[in-house]
Amino acid sequence: MSRYSAFALLRNWLNGNTDWDPVWRSPEPANNYDVIIIGAGGHGLATAYHLAKYYKLGRIAVLDKGWLGGGNTGRNTTIVRSDYFYKESADFYDHSLHLYAGLSKELNFNIMYSARGILNLAHSRHEVDFQRRIVNAMRLNGIDAELLGRDEVFKFCPILNADPNARFPIYGAMRQKRGGTVRHDAVAWGYARAADALGVDILQNTEVTGFRRDPNGSLLGVETCRGFIGARKVGIATAGHSSVVAQMAGFRLPVTSYGLQAFVSEPVKPVLNTVIGSAVIGSYCSQSDKGGIVCGGGIDPFPSFAQRGSAAIMEKVLAGIIQLVPTFSSLRLLRQWSGIVDYTADSSPIIDRSPVQGIYLNVGWGGGGFKAIPAGGEAFAHLIAKDEPHPLAKAFVLQRFRDGALIDEAAAAGIEH
C-alpha cells in the first residue's frame, strides 16, 4: 500500500496521477480462511483490520453481498458522540470517540472527523431537568457535557428559531463539544484499504446463503453465491439482515429490523456550525462539507426489510427541522434514502458468541452504530481471537435478554440509539 502524504500527492501530480495503487484488491475467494466476517460495513471491516493488525491472524476474509460500505455505513447521517447515560455505554462509546479522533492517523486515510459539537435542544423546563440528569450522569462517567441556557444556545448557534412563541420554544440545550461528524464512506474505505494492505481478502458481491456444519455440529464454513468457503470461525456483522443470517445458522436473535431514512438538501454556503437535534420533535440535522443540510429522525413505526422509508416519517422529520430552523423551509430537498437497522429491546448492541460454536455476533446497533465502529471492530476482534468478551463489551451479551440485565439507553437517555 502506498502511503498517502504531501510528497505522494506532489509526485502523482507531476506524473499525471497515473501512479496510484488500487485502493484494495478484488481477489478470488480462497478455499479456506481462519476467520470469515460476513458484512463489509464499518464493523466488519474494522474487525478484520484489528484481527490482522493486532491479533496477527493469518487468513481473513470479509464477505459482502453488495459493495463494501453499501449498507448502513454508507447511508447514515455521520454523527458521532458519546452522550450516554449508563456507564457500560458511556465507557464503550467514549472509547470509540477517542479512537475516531486518532483514526485518520491510524489508517493513513482522512476520515474527516469534525468535532463541531452536538446540541440537544430542550423545549420545556421539564426537559431541561431531564437533560440536567443526563449531563450529571455523563460527568460522573468522566465525559465532557454541559448544559447551556437559552441565551448561550443562540449565541453558539444563531440560526436556531429564537421565537419564544414558537410551537417548540427553545429553553436550553445539552452540548457535547467533542461530538460531531465523520465522513461515513471514508471510514469504510479507510478500514478496507488498511485491512487489504494487511492481506485481508475483501470479497464483494459474495452473498452468504447458508452455513455448513459437520454431523457433530462443528462449523465448517459458509455457503455463498460463489460456492462454499471454509472457516472454523465466522463473525456476523450484517446489521439489518442479522436476523436473516442468524436464521440460516439455525438460531433466532432478539433483534427487529426497521427502515430508517435520511435526507439531504441542495448545497448552500456554511450556515449551520454544529449538529442540532431535538428528542421531543424527533429530528436532527447538520451541514455536510459539501454544503447540504443532512437531516434525520426516527425509524419507520413498523418492522420492515424494504429499504425505502415511509412518507409519513419524511413529513414529520422535515416539519421538525423547519420548526428548529424556519429559514430551511426555502431549501429544496436533493435526495432521500434509507437503510435497514436492527434494534434490540434495550437499544444496545450484542457483541457476543452465538448459540452455535464458532459463530460470533456483532449486531443490534440500530440507528446508532456508526459512532461505535472503531470500538466495535476492536471489541469484536478481541472476542473472535480470544474467545472471551472485550473488557469494554462485557455487558453487551445475549444473556441479558434472559436475565433482564438490560442497558436501556432509550429509556435512560431519551434517545433510541
Ligand SMILES: Cc1cc2nc3c(=O)[nH]c(=O)nc-3n(C[C@H](O)[C@H](O)[C@H](O)COP(=O)(O)OP(=O)(O)OC[C@H]3O[C@@H](n4cnc5c(N)ncnc54)[C@H](O)[C@@H]3O)c2cc1C
Ligand atoms: C439513515 C441512517 C442514519 C443513521 N445515522 C447514524 C448516525 O448519525 N450516527 C450513528 O452512529 N449511526 C447512525 N446510523 C446507524 C449506523 O449507520 C449503523 O448502526 C452502522 O453503520 C452499522 O454498521 P455495520 O457495519 O454493522 O452494518 P452495515 O454498514 O449495514 O454493513 C452490513 C453489511 O452486511 C451485508 N450483508 C447483509 N447480509 C449479507 C449476506 N447474507 N451476505 C453477505 N453480506 C451481507 C450488507 O450488504 C452490508 O454491507 C444510521 C443509520 C441509517 C440507516
